[in-house]
Amino acid sequence: MIRKPNPISQLARFALTGIPQDAVCSVDVTNQCNLRCHHCYFFEHEQPENLAVERWRAFFDKLMAEGFPFFSCTWVGGEPLMRQEIIEMGSKYFRRNMVVTNGTIRIPDWRHVNFKVSVDGVEARHDRLRGAKTYQRIKRMIRDAAARGLRVGIATVLTRENEDELEHFVEEWKNEPLTSGIIFEFYTYMHGQAEADKLWLNYEERDRVIDRIQAIKTKYPKLVEDTTRTLDLMRSENCRTVTDNCLASSRMASWDVSGNRKQKCILGPKADCDRCGCAVPFFLHSFDEMDPETMGKMFGSMASKYVKYVRPLRHLRSRKRVRVNDPALPLHQISKSKSLEN
Numbered sequence: 001m002i003r004k005p006n007p008i009s010q011l012a013r014f015a016l017t018g019i020p021q022d023a024v025c026s027v028d029v030t031n032q033c034n035l036r037c038h039h040c041y042f043f044e045h046e047q048p049e050n051l052a053v054e055r056w057r058a059f060f061d062k063l064m065a066e067g068f069p070f071f072s073c074t075w076v077g078g079e080p081l082m083r084q085e086i087i088e089m090g091s092k093y094f095r096r097n098m099v100v101t102n103g104t105i106r107i108p109d110w111r112h113v114n115f116k117v118s119v120d121g122v123e124a125r126h127d128r129l130r131g132a133k134t135y136q137r138i139k140r141m142i143r144d145a146a147a148r149g150l151r152v153g154i155a156t157v158l159t160r161e162n163e164d165e166l167e168h169f170v171e172e173w174k175n176e177p178l179t180s181g182i183i184f185e186f187y188t189y190m191h192g193q194a195e196a197d198k199l200w201l202n203y204e205e206r207d208r209v210i211d212r213i214q215a216i217k218t219k220y221p222k223l224v225e226d227t228t229r230t231l232d233l234m235r236s237e238n239c240r241t242v243t244d245n246c247l248a249s250s251r252m253a254s255w256d257v258s259g260n261r262k263q264k265c266i267l268g269p270k271a272d273c274d275r276c277g278c279a280v281p282f283f284l285h286s287f288d289e290m291d292p293e294t295m296g297k298m299f300g301s302m303a304s305k306y307v308k309y310v311r312p313l314r315h316l317r318s319r320k321r322v323r324v325n326d327p328a329l330p331l332h333q334i335s336k337s338k339s340l341e342n
Helices: 007-017 053-065 080-093 123-130 134-147 163-173 203-219 228-233 239-243 279-288 292-299 301-316
Strands: 024-028 072-076 096-101 113-118 151-158 182-186 253-255
Touching (some): 007 301, 053 080, 072 080, 080 096, 113 134, 151 163, 163 203, 203 228, 279 292, 292 301
Parallel strands (some): 024 072, 024 253, 072 096, 096 113, 113 151, 151 182
């Protein structure tokens, strides 16, 4: 449905205008899941009823008639592959698509989609968080998808419980057929979640883990999907610049299972922005800065070579940033145990 434009022309447009409003989207495909993971944000919120596929089609058609940008969409849940008909229909509206799945359902033959399978540690740790005997099943599903030529990788949420296994985890997965690598992010503190205090890495701990991820990225540059700039923005000295001006909140469209705009962001209203570890706002910020490595992830290696020529267009931008958490507390005033209610 969407004609894909030249990546260099897209690059120039983003340089001149920044990230267009609602160009980056997420859809909660279903309120159902075949697992109940201890650290999942989704079921911390009350979920409305699922929207029927024809109502989603009418919804996207209406957006198209209104000139909606339809640049990128991440399909999440629940377990999104439990309602494949929604993604099969809806992904045709977007230029770029990612599905984040728990990997227990066979991955469909969608060559226009980038699949990320959630894996949160080595086998014993992962199975404790997500359910007994899911780990080996996930490995089989990833190998099967790669054998069929699909783009498949891993999304890993780092917590206080699994960070000590980081290097072991990478060594175990480095030789698996991950055609789109590993995205590392950190657990975002969820108010009211029983295990939140045990899972959240404070900023000092997170900085040390980022050093280790950077070392892994140096050793296995094709394995780690996080760009160097995105990781740097997650550091304690930089992260509030991102979360206090959060593009995931101000520029991104996130819809729940009924097609309603979600409060705050993809993670929902209980997410603590001051303790955000989600990769999305940091990636968007580095994208908005026109970091060459980040632009290459979005538009291809050729685009990254042209960044230096189009980056000066950024100075012509007229739109103002929206501060979503103002005023901000300095990091040193944020206690490791204090609840930061907004």
